[in-house]
Amino acid sequence: DAKTTQPTSMDCAEGRAANLPCNHSTISGNEYVYWYRQIHSQGPQYIIHGLKNNETNEMASLIITEDRKSSTLILPHATLRDTAVYYCIVRFAYSGAGSYQLTFGKGTKLSVIP
Amino acid sequence: DTGVSQDPRHKITKRGQNVTFRCDPISEHNRLYWYRQTLGQGPEFLTYFQNEAQLEKSRLLSDRFSAERPKGSFSTLEIQRTEQGDSAMYLCASSFALDRDNQPQHFGDGTRLSIL
Numbered sequence: 001d002a003k004t005t006q007p008t009s010m011d012c013a014e015g016r017a018a019n020l021p022c023n024h025s026t027i028s029g030n031e032y033v034y035w036y037r038q039i040h041s042q043g044p045q046y047i048i049h050g051l052k053n054n055e056t057n058e059m060a061s062l063i064i065t066e067d068r069k070s071s072t073l074i075l076p077h078a079t080l081r082d083t084a085v086y087y088c089i090v091r092f093a094y095s096g097a098g099s100y101q102l103t104f105g106k107g108t109k110l111s112v113i114p
Numbered sequence: 115d116t117g118v119s120q121d122p123r124h125k126i127t128k129r130g131q132n133v134t135f136r137c138d139p140i141s142e143h144n145r146l147y148w149y150r151q152t153l154g155q156g157p158e159f160l161t162y163f164q165n166e167a168q169l170e171k172s173r174l175l176s177d178r179f180s181a182e183r184p185k186g187s188f189s190t191l192e193i194q195r196t197e198q199g200d201s202a203m204y205l206c207a208s209s210f211a212l213d214r215d216n217q218p219q220h221f222g223d224g225t226r227l228s229i230l
Binding site: 044049102105 | 145224
């Protein structure tokens with residue numbers, strides 16, 4: 001799996017949009033971008049994933065650049081409960097060799113400030 | 115969808131003892147994964163099963179670590195002769211994967227192991 005680079009930490013004011021960047025310049029054409037978050041003392045929580053197109057669900061939006069070398073996770077209206085470590089991961093799209101594991105980095109610690 | 119369940123949530127034991135953790139995956143998921151997470155680090159992959167078959171175990175940290183999934187449902191992770199360095203959070207995840215359909219992994223809240 002390709003490596004990702006994320007800022008170590010970020011702050012966001014409550015109620016504002018949180019934009020979390022991720023660089024994955026060596027991503028291959030059959031690798032998805034996944035985002036997970038981990039709130040203290042809990043397991044990682046799946047947020048969203050995408051291949052080429054931008055994606056949106058009830059939790060967040062994922063914006064992937066046209067060259068696929070970077071992406072941004074957007075939490076549209078951050079709350080205090082969004083304070084967590086956010087992990088950007090690339091993973092093979094198909095169920096075959098190399099697709100089974102998630103390779104986590106250290107992620108971005110997002111602090112939502114009242 | 116009741117989520118991935120892990121038991122116990124916390125385990126404290128003396129060095130040299132054996133410990134076993136249990137994971138109950140989401141019922142329709144055919145894949146089950148084990149990860150370990152130490153303080154300040156992201157989770158680290160250990161092993162995974164597809165149904166009852168253990169398809170990758172080379173990442174298990176030593177021969178003291180073993181995992182089973184006897185009927186393709188729940189799984190256990192055992193650590194024999196525990197050492198101080200085994201203190202960590204042990205996470206289980208599950209997913210559905212079939213041919214070109216590779217769905218996201220969903221995690222439990224882990225078992226925190228402390229070795230005295």
